[in-house]
Amino acid sequence: xxxxxxxxYGTIGxxxxxxxxxxxxxxxxxxxxxxxxxxxxxVDGELVVLDGQAFKMSAKGYVVHLxxxxxxxxxxxxxxxxxxxxxxxxxxxxxxxxxxxxDKMRSKNLFAGVKISGTFKKMHTRAMPKQxxxxxxxxxxxxxxxxxxxxxxxxxxxxxxxxFHGTSVAGFHIHFISDDQKFGGHVLDYxxxxxxxxxxxxxxxxxxxxxxxxxxxTEFDYSNIAEEISLSE
Ligand SMILES: [Zn+2]
Numbered sequence: 730x731x732x733x734x735x736x737x738y739g740t741i742g743x744x745x746x747x748x749x750x751x752x753x754x755x756x757x758x759x760x761x762x763x764x765x766x767x768x769x770x771x772v773d774g775e776l777v778v779l780d781g782q783a784f785k786m787s788a789k790g791y792v793v794h795l796x797x798x799x800x801x802x803x804x805x806x807x808x809x810x811x812x813x814x815x816x817x818x819x820x821x822x823x824x825x826x827x828x829x830x831x832d833k834m835r836s837k838n839l840f841a842g843v844k845i846s847g848t849f850k851k852m853h854t855r856a857m858p859k860q861x862x863x864x865x866x867x868x869x870x871x872x873x874x875x876x877x878x879x880x881x882x883x884x885x886x887x888x889x890x891x892x893f894h895g896t897s898v899a900g901f902h903i904h905f906i907s908d909d910q911k912f913g914g915h916v917l918d919y920x921x922x923x924x925x926x927x928x929x930x931x932x933x934x935x936x937x938x939x940x941x942x943x944x945x946x947t948e949f950d951y952s953n954i955a956e957e958i959s960l961s962e
Contacts, residue, residue, distance in 0.1 A: 733932040736761035739803035745867040746949040751800025752939040767804025773859035777906040786913035788858035811927035835930040845884040847924030854914025868957040882907035
């Protein structure tokens, strides 16, 4: 695999439609990179892979370091190295930061990796609570929200071209892990204070799928999938 490939296991669309069983181990997933996001078996929490270490922010509000045998239904991962780097020493909200990133990355029509590390004035996340089969739709799950002020940590995530809304989330899909590895989650909004922004341009996407009969033989209802992804992510 090229060092400039983004590897995706499963799709957001199938996850939304109920493919929530973990089918790929963290150890196998980590063969494809050292930087990534995802969720765990039964959409249990928010996965962050940073510097090759995998963490899960649980809906109960704490972070666990994953050992490797845990399974995930969905994740995206890459071997991270920055093609563009800049610093922000100013209080900017997520919309202002995203505008700067969009300006620096190679193209809105390619996938990009985004790492933002340093001090955040505000961080607002959520985390999915673990579901048990038979699964309800992702968009119907209540997600606890979490807030932190003046927190040091890293945003890890990816930009997807609009065309891929369905396989992933169009635009930015980012997760957070604090430096003390106690706080994290799926990022909803934030304000930076003193951060370094690193962007990786991907030349291609490798899309992998579960091979289990349960996935292969299910008739998924994708009729409202774009709206459900926009609502939930
Ligand atoms: Zn997420």
